[in-house]
Amino acid sequence: MPGKLKAKIVAGRHLPVMDRASDLTDAFVEVKFGNTTFKTDVCPKSLNPQWNSEWFKFEVDDEDLQDEPLQITVLDHDTYSANDAIGKVYIDIDPLLYSEAASVISGWFPIYDTIHGIRGEINVIVKVELFNDLNRFRQSSCGVKFFCTTCIPQCYRATLVHGFVEELVVNEDPEYQWIDRIRTPRASNEARQRLISLMSGELQRKIGLKVLEMGGNAVVGYLQCFDLEGESGLVVRAIGTACTLDKLSSGSAPNTNTHMHPNTAPASNACNSPSKDGKESPLAHGCRSTHNSPVHSVCSSQRLSQNFSVSVPTLIFTGMGSGGSAGKEAGPLRTLLRQQTQTALEQREFPFFTLTSFPPGFLLHVGGVVSARSVKLLDRIHNPALGNTRSYKLLDWNSVTADEPETRDAWWEEIRQEIKSHARALGCHAVVGYSESTSICEEVCILSASGTAAILNPRYMREGCLDIGCTDHRFEEPSPPNCGFCHIPYDELNMPFPAQLTYCYHCRRQKVPDVLFTTIDLPSEAAVAGKGCLIQARLCRLKKKAQGEANATAISNLLPFMEYELHTQLMNKLKLRSMNALFGLHIQISVGENMLLGLASATGVYLTALPAPGGIQIAGKTPGDLSSEHISSIQKRINDTIAVNKELYQINPPELAEEGVGSPIPEPRHRSRLFRSHSESSDELSELDLSHGKKDAFVLEIDDTDAVEDIHSLLIDAPPPTGFYSCNTENMPGISNWTSGVQMFTSVRVLRLSNANLTNQGLNKIFTDLCENLLKSFYFKLRSMIPCCLCHLNFTVAVPEEELIQVTVTAVAMTYDKEQTQEKTAEKPVNKGSLEAEEQLQFPLELCADSSSSNIQTASKISGVGESTNMSPRAASVDYGSFADRCSTWLELLRLKAHTIRRGSVKTISSLERCSPLQEGRSRSLRSSRSFGGSSVTVVKMTPLSFLPGTRIIKYLGIINMFFIRETTSLREEGGVSGFLHSFIAEVFAMVRAHVAALGGNAVVSYSMKECVFMENPNKNQAQCLINVSGDAVICISETDQESSASTANTGQTGGSETDGAT
C-alpha cells in the first residue's frame, strides 16, 4: 500500500433547487476512488449545506493514484424514488504526487453536470500520504513532473535534456458502445469524461515510466491529444521532451529567466572531452529500441499492408544550406563538435524536441521546417468481444485490443522516420519545436508532424555539463549567438534544393539563407529589426465526396498542392511585409467531406543577419500583353504596401544603422569595412539573381484571372489598427516591455456555406474573410488595452459538417509601454554598434544585467547584448531604454558609464527608473482593488504563454489537463448555439480557475484549448460540445513588489547617482 488518499467534504453553496415543493435540496455526497465509495450524511433542506465530513481514507497503489481521478458526486436524497444526481467534480490528484508541487488540494470546485453545466460549488480538501517504494519493477512513475510549457520552466534549470518521449493508449469510445442504445446520452457522456480522465492518467504514468528509464525527472513541452476516431475507438496520445530539471533555490533567484542568463561558471567544466563518446553517455538509455539505422531514405514508400495508407510527398520549407565556411576559422573544432553531437543524437531513435525555446547556446544552427503528412483509413474492424465491456475501467489491451495501439504506434513511427530523414537531408541531426496532429473525417485520418531541423550543442546532451553559460561557447563556435542559429547547417555544395546564400549580415563570416522558416520561437538572443507580425496563409480546396480508398487517394493527391500554395502565400506575404524569417510556423490541414482547409500561421520578423528581402515583381505572361498598364498598377500597389509595412513594423534597413554608428574602436571598424566589401559583392549577386530569376518565389506571373485574384487576396490582409501588434509565438519580436494588462480569450466562429456550387476561389475568399474578420473583432473588443499585442494567436480550423467551417482561436492580449518601446528603437543603432566592438561589449551588458534587478552578475557576457537589444522578455531593456533620455549619443553613454563606475553604482539608477510613478501607480491600484469588495474568489490569470508579464513564477503546482462534455436538449432556450457554447467555454474557464486556486495557485501558464468539437442538431433542438484544455498551474508573484522594497532601500544612494547622471 504505497499511498493513502484522504478526502474531506466540507460544504456546498449555491446548490440548485432539487425539490420543487420546498424550493430546497437534501444534498449528500459520494466520494469515489477506484472501486471504493464513501458517502456523507444527508444535509436536509439546504442550498448551502455544511457537511463537514470525516476524512474519507483510501488506501491505494501509487499506480492507481496516477491513473484515477477522485470522483465526487453530489446527489439529492429522495426517500421514495432514486436519488437525483446534481453533478460531479473530478479531481486529478497527480499534482499531490510530486514532492515539490502542491501539498494539499483545498477549495471550492464547481459542481458540473453535462446537461445543466455548473450547478453550485462544493468545498473539498484532499491530501495524499505517499510511502516510499523502492520496488524496481514498479509500474508507477510518481514524482516525474509534467510541464506543458515548451521552454525550460522558470525557477528550474535543465541539467540534462534527454529527448523525445511518446506514448499512446487506445480504447473503445463509450459513445459508440452498444450500451449507448439503452442508456441516456448523459450517462454516455459521463462515461466518456470518466474514461478519458482515466486514459490521460494512465498515459501520463506510462510516459513518466519512460522518463525514469531514461534517467530524467521531468517532461517539458508535454502535448497530449485525443483522436476521436468514432467507431474505431478513442486514441489518447502524448509527446514530450524528457529532461532532468534542478530547482533553483528560491532565495537565489529573483531572476525570472535564468535559462536566459545562465551564470558563468568556470570554463573548465565545459565539455572538455570531445573524446567522450556519445555511446557512453546516459542518453543511450532513451532509446526505445535498438533500431539505429544510420540511413533513412527520404521517402519511405513501403507501408503497412494491412491498412490503406498514402504517403504524401512532403515539401521542405526553407532557405537552408551548408556550413561551407565551416573550415574557415574554427573548422576542425567545429567538425569535431558536430560529429560528437551527431553520434550522441544518433543514439536515439528520434532526436526530437517538443521545446520551442532553449537555453542560450543550446541551438547552434537551424535548417528549416520539416513536415510529413500521411493519409490513413481507420479500420472499421469492430471487435465483438468489446461489446460486453460495461464497466468503464480501462480495457486490458494486452488481450482484447492487442493490435490497436500497435497500429497507431506504427503509423506515427512511419511519420517520425520521415521527419527524421528530412532533417538529415537538411544536414541536421535533430528536430526542435516538434509537434504532431491529426484531422479526422469519417474513416479518413490525416496524420501530420512538423518541426524544425536543427543542430544542437552536444553539451546539453551530456551529464553535468549544463552549468556553463555561453562563455566557452565562443571558443568552440565562432558564430555569435545573435546570428549563429541562422547560419546554414550543411554543405553549400550539396544542398537538397536551390537556395540563395549570402554571407551573414551580422558576422560576415558564414553563409545564411535568404529566408528562414521555423516552428520554434525566436531565440532570445537573436538580432531583429523592428517588430514582428502575424502572417497567415489560408486555403480551401474542394474535393469530390467519396468513400474509402478513393477518398483517401483524392485527399493525398490534393495535399502536396495545398502545401505548395500555402508556402507560396506565406513567402509572398512575408516579402510584402519586408521581412525575411518566420517563427512559430504551424500548418494545419483539416479534412471535411467535400473540402480541405489549410491554414498556416507564423510570426514574421526581420532578422538582421539575413539579407533584406527583395520586393515582389509582377510580370505578365507575354511581354506585349495588353494589360501591362494593369500590371504596373498592381506593381505600384504592391510597392506601396511594402513601404507602408516597413514603416508600420519599424523595419529600418540594418545597413543604414551600421553606418550610422561610427564605431569608436578602430580595429572593428577596419574589420567591418572588410566585411562590407563582402556584403557589397553579395548584394550585387542577389541583384543579379533577381533580374534573372523568374523562378524566384517573389516574382509573380500574371497569366490568367486566377493569378490576379491571388494577388488581390494578398493585398486584402489588413494591417492591425494603430496600437495593436500580433504574433503567434511566445515572444513578440521587438516588444519586451510588457505592462501588467493580460487578457486571455477564446473565440469560436462557425460559418455555414449556403451556396451549393462554390468555386475554390470563392471558398478561399470566404475563408480568408472569416479569419480576417475574427482578427478585426479581437482588435475591436480589446481596444481598451491599446497599446497592446495579441500574442500566441493560435488558430484551429475544422470542418465539423459538410458546408460548415469552424475556426477556434485562443490567444492573449498583453499591454506594453509604448513610449519606452520608441526610445528603445531610437537606441538600436547604439546597441548594434556595440556588437561590433568587443571592448565596448561589457558596458551595455552590465547595464542590462544590473538593471534587471537581480543578483545575476554580468554573466551573459555575450548573449546579454543581444538580449538587451531585442528580445529579453522583460524589464532589462526597459531600463536601458530610459537612459536614452539623458544620453543622446553613444559616446555620452560611455562617458556616463565610466563616470558612474567611478562613483559607484549603476544599479541604483536603474532601480530609480523602476520605481517611477507609473509603476507605483500600478501597484497601488492593484492593492486597492484587492481590498475592494472582499471577494472570496482568488483571481486566477490564464495565458497561453510560459510567463506572465511583471511577475515571476515561484512554483509549478502541476499540470492541468481537463476534459469536459456538455450537451443540451433545449438549444433554443439556452440562447441557441452561441449561447450554449458561450456558457460552456465560460464554465470551462471557471473550472480550470477553481482547480488552480484549490492547488494554491494564482495563474495558469502555457494554457491551450486543444480540442473544441462542436456538434449540433437544430431540428431536434440539440447540441453537444467537447472541450479539452491543458496548462501549468503556477504560483507567481509580482516583480514590482520586490522591486519597490529594493528601491526604497536604495533611495539614499539613488539621489546621488541621479545627480551624477545629470552632469
Add this chain to the structure above:
Amino acid sequence: MSVELDVFVGNTTIMDEEVYQLWLDGYTVNDAVKVRMEGGVMDECEASKDVLLSDTMDQYRTFQMCERLLHSPAKLANQLLFQIPPHRQIMLIERYYAFDDTFVREVLGKKLSKGTKKDLDDISAKTSVTLKSCRRQFDNFKRVFKVVEELKGPLVENIRQHFLLSDKLARDYAAIVFFANNRFETGKRKLQYLSFQDFAFCAGQLISNWTVGAVDNMVEDMDVDLDKEFLQELKELKILITDKDLLDQHKSLVCTALRGKTKVFIEMEGSFKNLSRGLINIAAKLTNTKDVRDFFIDLVEKFIEPCRSDRWSAADMKLYLTHYTNSAHILDTFKHQVVWDRYMGVVKSCIFKMYHD
C-alpha cells in the same frame, strides 16, 4: 453563407459600459448597433458593422448570463463562472439597480403587485422608457421590497448590505420601499409637479423621524411602518386649533415675529387660522391608513396651494414655518412640545422641499 455561431469569451469577462447601458435600457441588439455606430465607435478601431454586431451580441449574451447573479448581488462576488474585477462588479450592480426617475415616479406608492406589472406597457408608452427596462426596474423594486420586508435593522443599511448598492441608491430604494409599503398617493394631478427626488427626500424624513425605528432600532419593519403611538399622540395637537385662546395667542406670537420681515405679511396674517387648521388636521387624521396615503396631497391642498395663490416666496415660507413652529413653544398651556417638534420637524422640511413650481 451565414455565421452560424460566434462567441468570444475572455478569462476576465470583457464588458463595455456603453453596451451595458444600452442593454439595461432595453435596446434590441440591432438598435444597440445603430446607436453605437452613430456614437462613432467604429472609427476607433477601423471596425465594420459586422464587427460591431458580433461584439454587441457577445456582450448581450454575457449580460444575460450575469443577470441571474445580479438578482442577488452578493453572489456576484463569490461565484466562479465569471472573473470580474471588483470595481467592475460594483459598476454592474449599481447600473443594474439604477432606475429612471420618470419611471419610478409612475409606480411610486403603488402596490408592487402583478396588477401593477400588467400596466407597465402603459407606463412604458407614457414615459418612453422601453418595456424591457420598465420590467427590470419594476422587478428590482419588488425584489428589494421582498428581501427587506423580512429583515430587522435599519432599512437603508439593509438594502446597502444585501444589494451592495451605494449609499445614495440605497436611500432611493428605501424611499421606494417605504412608499410602496404605506401606499402614499403620488399620482394625483396636483402632485404631478413633484419629482421622485422630492418624494425621496420626504421619505427619508419620514423614515428617520416618524417610524418605529426612530425610537427603537431593533424591531422588525422598524423603518417601514409609521410609529402608531406617535400617530395616536398627534391627536393631542388638536388643542392648538380647538382652544380659541391658544389659537389667538399662537397667531399673535407668530405675527409679532413676522411683522416687517416679509412683503406678504398681510396675507400671512389673514390665512393663519386656515393654514394652522390645515396642518393640525392632517396630523390628527394620520391614525387612519387612508389619510396616511393622502398625506402628500393634503399637504399640497391644505397648505402649499393657498400659500402659492398668495404668492409667498420660498423664503417667506421658511420664515413663516420657522416662527409657526417655534412660537408654539412659548404657549404656556401647550404641553405637547415633543410631539409637536417631531411632527413639525418633518412637515417643515417636507414643505420646504415641495414648495416649488
